Amino acid sequence: AQSVTQPDIHITVSEGASLELRCNYSYGATPYLFWYVQSPGQGLQLLLKYFSGDTLVQGIKGFEAEFKRSQSSFNLRKPSVHWSDAAEYFCAVCNQAGTALIFGKGTTLSVSS
Amino acid sequence: AAGVIQSPRHLIKEKRETATLKCYPIPRHDTVYWYQQGPGQDPQFLISFYEKMQSDKGSIPDRFSAQQFSDYHSELNMSSLELGDSALYFCASSFQRLSYEQYFGPGTRLTVT
Numbered sequence: 001a002q003s004v005t006q007p008d009i010h011i012t013v014s015e016g017a018s019l020e021l022r023c024n025y026s027y028g029a030t031p032y033l034f035w036y037v038q039s040p041g042q043g044l045q046l047l048l049k050y051f052s053g054d055t056l057v058q059g060i061k062g063f064e065a066e067f068k069r070s071q072s073s074f075n076l077r078k079p080s081v082h083w084s085d086a087a088e089y090f091c092a093v094c095n096q097a098g099t100a101l102i103f104g105k106g107t108t109l110s111v112s113s
Numbered sequence: 114a115a116g117v118i119q120s121p122r123h124l125i126k127e128k129r130e131t132a133t134l135k136c137y138p139i140p141r142h143d144t145v146y147w148y149q150q151g152p153g154q155d156p157q158f159l160i161s162f163y164e165k166m167q168s169d170k171g172s173i174p175d176r177f178s179a180q181q182f183s184d185y186h187s188e189l190n191m192s193s194l195e196l197g198d199s200a201l202y203f204c205a206s207s208f209q210r211l212s213y214e215q216y217f218g219p220g221t222r223l224t225v226t
Contacts, residue, residue, distance in 0.1 A: 043203065043217055046217075049213070090156070094213045095158075098210070098213065099169035100169055100171060101156075101158065101215065103156050106155050
């Protein structure tokens, strides 16, 4: 069965520092992968998605992610974090039947000044 | 651009009561998905509909039922509410079961007291 693992429950980064959030997936074929961000009590905002093609995907708010099939990973990166980036980040994969999204447990990002 | 509309945005119910959540998909979208996100949890897929027929079923309790109407809006009916049903309920929509192109609504926060 498909699954998504986000190894880091909580990460703290200094403002202006670079960020990398890890995501590993379990999937038999080429996966459809997503990163969402959620502020407290708010909805899910799509940051970026990967279907095929270029393995480096650019998203909104200066985020990017790289698909690495050999490592079954889809890590999210940002070169310089802003205080407003503090939120919960979810990695997700489309299930094999293509009928729903499967989310990871999420990583909470805190930004220190 | 029109987005997914969910109503109500907030709902407070008592144990054993019934609740109905509504979802209005993006115009021309014919597929609706429901997700439940408990406090501090990741979103879990409940159920989806395509062209008024159930498309896929996830971890939806037997006390819950849902349907999609001719105008493609969907309703999630929840009976015999329990404290554990307190959660953020997301609806998403897509065109022709393209679940990798889901657009999420803002969510309905249900609190059961």
